[in-house]
Amino acid sequence: MMRQLVDTEPDEYIVAILDSLLRRTETSRFDLEAAAIGLSAKGRSLLSLVDDRADSGSESVVRVLLAQAGCAATPQVRIPFTDLDRIDLLVGDRLVIECDSEQHHGGREQRLRDLRRDAALACLGFIVLRFDWRQIFFEPASVVSAVLRYVELGLHRF
Incomplete structure (x- = not known):
């Protein structure tokens, strides 16, 4: 799922989706980082913008x-x-x-x-x-x- 997001969506939408995942589901930051393994450097760098307070x-x-x-x-x-x-x-x-x-x-x-x-x-x-x-x-x-x-x-x- 993360690779598809990084390949198809603007950065701000990707972060919004990941913020929402952290805030509204059982997904943890560790889960996101594990899912980001194998992504491009740009894709991995977006994780630094993710914030579960949003x-x-x-x-x-x-x-x-x-x-x-x-x-x-x-x-x-x-x-x-x-x-x-x-x-x-x-x-x-x-x-x-x-x-x-x-x-x-x-x-x-x-x-x-x-x-x-x-x-x-x-x-x-x-x-x-x-x-x-x-x-x-x-x-x-x-x-x-x-x-x-x-x-x-x-x-x-x-």
């Missing part, structure tokens, strides 16, 4: 695209001393990236909840960039460019 494919895709652009993003970060749930990705120590799916962010109530979270994060000094799954999968360059611009301006740091 909560969705869109998060994984954004994280990998940013890593390929030289920008590290940490998945599923908890904000200490708050009642806020985890944030999807954190770049630096204050740039929050939220990756929205239709299922969890598509309704009116869900949208209002997201806006309230964004306001609470802003009150704590965080900057929130929120991307829809359509942007992530169909306009990935614009997503990466937006994040990199904030990093260039130093806005990812307190």
